[in-house]
Amino acid sequence: MKSNLRNYLATSILSLAMSVAYVQHAHAQTQTILTVNGAKITTAQVDQWIAVSVSEGAKDTPELRQSIVNDLVLREAVAQDAKKTGLLAKPNNAFKIKMAEQNAMMDIWFAQYFANHPVTNEDVRAVYDKQVELSKDPKNSKEYLVSQIVVANESEGVELIKQINNGASFADLAKAKSLDQNSGQQGGIVGWALPTQLTPPINDLVPNLTKGKVTQIPVRTSNGWHIIKVDDVRPFVMPTFDQARNTIAQSLIQQKRQEAVNALMKTTKITKGN
Numbered sequence: 001m002k003s004n005l006r007n008y009l010a011t012s013i014l015s016l017a018m019s020v021a022y023v024q025h026a027h028a029q030t031q032t033i034l035t036v037n038g039a040k041i042t043t044a045q046v047d048q049w050i051a052v053s054v055s056e057g058a059k060d061t062p063e064l065r066q067s068i069v070n071d072l073v074l075r076e077a078v079a080q081d082a083k084k085t086g087l088l089a090k091p092n093n094a095f096k097i098k099m100a101e102q103n104a105m106m107d108i109w110f111a112q113y114f115a116n117h118p119v120t121n122e123d124v125r126a127v128y129d130k131q132v133e134l135s136k137d138p139k140n141s142k143e144y145l146v147s148q149i150v151v152a153n154e155s156e157g158v159e160l161i162k163q164i165n166n167g168a169s170f171a172d173l174a175k176a177k178s179l180d181q182n183s184g185q186q187g188g189i190v191g192w193a194l195p196t197q198l199t200p201p202i203n204d205l206v207p208n209l210t211k212g213k214v215t216q217i218p219v220r221t222s223n224g225w226h227i228i229k230v231d232d233v234r235p236f237v238m239p240t241f242d243q244a245r246n247t248i249a250q251s252l253i254q255q256k257r258q259e260a261v262n263a264l265m266k267t268t269k270i271t272k273g274n
Contacts, residue, residue: 041073046069131248146228
C-alpha cells in the first residue's frame with residue numbers, strides 16, 4: 001500500500017515538473033525580441049520564418065535570424081503606416097492584396113503538386129534521348145524559334161492576321177488574345193523546336209516559313225486555331241545532355257503545370273450565372 005502511494009506521489013511530482021517545464025519552454029519560445037510602436041516581434045515569429053527558410057535550403061544562422069528580425073520590423077512598420085493613412089481603403093489596393101493572397105495559394109498548390117509529381121533526372125534523360133533520335137531525321141536539319149497566338153475560332157484568327165499584316169505587334173496581340181497562357185505571357189513565344197516536335201499540321205507549315213513570316217490563314221488543331229510566326233531559323237546542332245538538361249527540365253515543369261490544371265478543371269463544376 002505504501003509502495004503504491006509512493007509511486008503515485010512520484011508520478012504526480014514528475015507530471016507537475018514536466019508541466020512546469022513545458023510552460024517555461026513555451027514561454028521561452030514566445031519571448032518578445034523587441035516592439036515596433038508597441039507591437040511585439042517575438043521569437044515564435046522568427047522561428048516560423050526560419051522553418052520556411054530551412055525547408056527551402058537555407059541554414060539557420062545568427063545572420064539569417066537578424067535579417068528576418070529586420071524584415072519583420074519593416075513589415076510591421078509598413079502595415080501600421082498603411083493602416084494609419086487609410087492606404088488599404090484606396091481604389092484597387094484591397095483587390096491587390098486579395099490577388100497576392102491568391103497567388104501565394106497557387107504557388108503553394110503547385111509546390112504540393114510537384115512534391116507528388118516531381119520532374120526527375122530520368123524524365124529529363126528520356127526526353128533528351130528522344131531528341132537525339134529526332135535529330136537523325138533529315139527534316140530536322142534546322143530548328144525554328146516559333147511563336148503562336150491561339151484563338152477559339154477561325155474568324156477571330158483571320159482578323160488578327162489582318163491586324164498583324166497592317167503593322168500590329170504579334171507579341172502584344174499574343175499577350176492580349178492568346179488562349180495559351182504559357183506562350184501568351186511570353187508574347188507568343190513557344191521556343192526553339194524541330195519540325196517533328198510540333199503538332200500536326202503546324203509541323204509541315206513551319207519549314208515553309210522564312211524568318212519573320214506569319215501564316216496567312218489560321219491553322220486548326222485540337223487546341224484551337226493557331227497563328228504561327230517563325231522568329232528565327234538556325235542549323236540544328238544536338239547539344240550535350242548537360243547543355244540541354246535545364247531547358248528540358250523547364251519544359252517538363254511547364255507541361256506538368258498544365259497537366260495539374262487540366263486534372264483540376266476536370267473535377268471542377270462550372271456553371272454560368274443567370
